[in-house]
Structure formats: structure tokens, C-alpha cells
Amino acid sequence: MRIDVVSIFPEYLAPLELSLIGKARQDGLLDLRVHDLRDFTTDKHRSVDDTPYGGGAGMVMKPEPWAQALAAVAAAASVAGAGEAAGGAGAMAAEPAKPVLIVPSPAGERFNQALAHELAEEDRLVFACGRYEGIDERVIEWAEEHFTVRPMSLGDYVLNGGEVAVLAMVEAIGRLLPGVVGNPDSLVEESHSDGLLEYPVYTKPASWRDRDVPAVLLSGNHGKIAQWRRHEQYRRTAERRPDLLEAFDAGKLPRADRTAF
Numbered sequence: 382m383r384i385d386v387v388s389i390f391p392e393y394l395a396p397l398e399l400s401l402i403g404k405a406r407q408d409g410l411l412d413l414r415v416h417d418l419r420d421f422t423t424d425k426h427r428s429v430d431d432t433p434y435g436g437g438a439g440m441v442m443k444p445e446p447w448a449q450a451l452a453a454v455a456a457a458a459s460v461a462g463a464g465e466a467a468g469g470a471g472a473m474a475a476e477p478a479k480p481v482l483i484v485p486s487p488a489g490e491r492f493n494q495a496l497a498h499e500l501a502e503e504d505r506l507v508f509a510c511g512r513y514e515g516i517d518e519r520v521i522e523w524a525e526e527h528f529t530v531r532p533m534s535l536g537d538y539v540l541n542g543g544e545v546a547v548l549a550m551v552e553a554i555g556r557l558l559p560g561v562v563g564n565p566d567s568l569v570e571e572s573h574s575d576g577l578l579e580y581p582v583y584t585k586p587a588s589w590r591d592r593d594v595p596a597v598l599l600s601g602n603h604g605k606i607a608q609w610r611r612h613e614q615y616r617r618t619a620e621r622r623p624d625l626l627e628a629f630d631a632g633k634l635p636r637a638d639r640t641a642f
């Protein structure tokens with residue numbers, strides 16, 4: 382997968398050089414490139430924002446630098462994509478699908494684990510990091526020609542820019558790519574993988590500051606352990622995220638477990 386990120390603070394994305402995502406980049410599993418929006422300005426002040434039409438506080442990101450940056454990214458990425466799609470010299474160059482342009486925004490669709498899985502299937506992702514009061518809306522309209530544009534929200538709160546949201550989304554998506562996480566089994570039983578929160582986990586010592594690990598986990602009875610874990614998932618989800626449990630009201634939950642809380 383190739384990921385391009387455009388930001389006025391490229392150094393904000395430095396943490397993506399670390400740990401699992403950093404190793405995935407070194408191993409060639411993930412081709413991640415960060416671009417400085419100011420490199421696509423033409424004035425000597427390299428300005429990227431201006432006052433909002435209609436008045437109001439704050440500044441709005443100018444459209445032209447974004448169009449220049451996104452067009453450059455689309456062109457560069459599509460050359461790479463076309464090479465892959467063409468299957469080498471001589472083959473008919475298949476038209477690569479438009480890359481997905483994700484714009485972190487409080488006004489976006491809600492990012493979640495299902496979307497992380499969906500986006501992990503894409504060949505290319507481009508992230509546009511807004512700042513100030515946002516990006517001139519005409520950029521979003523214009524971008525539809527070159528991209529599938531998806532404004533995306535991490536949650537109902539406001540950040541100062543899209544970079545923090547990109548860090549979270551790239552980690553959530555990148556860790557799902559084949560070969561990135563050592564043991565792919567660890568991706569199966571985790572919160573939200575089956576729509577429920579994950580069960581509590583324990584390790585040595587069996588007794589710690591007068592608190593014991595639940596005995597069933599030391600029993601070696603794998604059927605009982607699986608049953609206990611499943612029940613804990615339902616109990617925790619009901620307690621902390623009843624909204625998620627709605628999806629399980631459709632009878633996915635065995636009636637016996639349901640009466641337990």
C-alpha cells in the first residue's frame with residue numbers, strides 16, 4: 382500500500398517512522414510519503430491561508446496550494462499504480478482506480494474498525510491535513526475528479542489540525558496490512574473485531590496485591606475459558622458501550638447470556 386500525507390507540519394507525522402509502522406515501511410510493506418503543503422505555494426511567504434469570505438474568526442486554507450499538492454500526489458501515485466496495474470512492459474495499462482482522499486474533519490463520516498479494514502484493502506490512500514478553520518470547500522469539490530473523497534471524523538471533538546487524526550488512522554489501517562503485526566491471530570480477538578469490546582486480560586503473577594486472576598483462566602478448560610471470555614465481552618460492552626450492543630439485539634447474543642446482566 383502507498384500512503385501520501387499532505388500537511389503544513391510534516392514533522393507531526395514523524396512518529397510513523399517508529400515501531401510497527403516504521404518497520405513496515407523499512408520492510409517495504411508500506412510506502413508512506415509525507416509532503417509539505419508549503420512546497421506547493423508560489424509566493425515568497427509560502428502562504429497557505431487567508432481570511433474567510435463572509436467574515437468570522439480564524440483563517441481558511443487557500444485552494445490553489447491544495448490543488449497543486451493533490452494533483453502532484455495523484456500523478457505520482459498513479460504512475461506507480463499504473464506500473465503495477467500494467468503488469469510490466471507491453472501489457473495494456475489498466476486504468477488505476479482513483480485513490481481515496483481522506484480528509485480528517487469534525488464534519489466527516491465516523492472512522493471505526495470496520496472502516497480501517499475496508500481502507501486497508503485499498504492500493505493507495507491520500508490524507509489531507511486541514512488546519513485553521515478548514516480547507517476551502519471548492520478543493521473538496523475539485524478533488525472528486527481525481528479521488529474518491531471521504532471526509533472522516535475520529536470523534537465528536539475538534540482538533541487543531543488533521544495530523545493527529547492521520548497518526549491514529551494510519552496506525553489503525555497499517556497494522557491490518559499483511560506482515561505488519563507479527564502474529565496475525567492477535568488481530569482477530571481484539572475490541573470491535575466482532576463488534577464487541579474485548580475481554581479483560583491477565584498475566585503473571587496469579588496473585589498480585591491480594592488480587593487473584595479469575596480461577597477459570599488457570600483451569601486449563603478451554604471451553605470454559607472461551608465461554609467466560611465471551612461473557613465478559615458482552616458484560617463490558619453492555620456496561621461501557623450499550624450503543625454497540627444494539628447490533629447484537631438482533632439475536633446474535635445467546636438468550637442464556639443475555640439474562641446474565
Ligand SMILES: COC(=O)COc1cccc(COC(=O)c2cn[nH]c2)c1
Nearest residue numbers: 486487511515516534535536540542543
Ligand atoms: C473539509 O475538511 C476540512 O476543512 C478539515 O479542516 C480541519 C480544520 C481543523 C481541524 C481539522 C482536524 O480534524 C478534526 O478536528 C477532527 C477529526 N476528527 N474529529 C475531529 C480539520
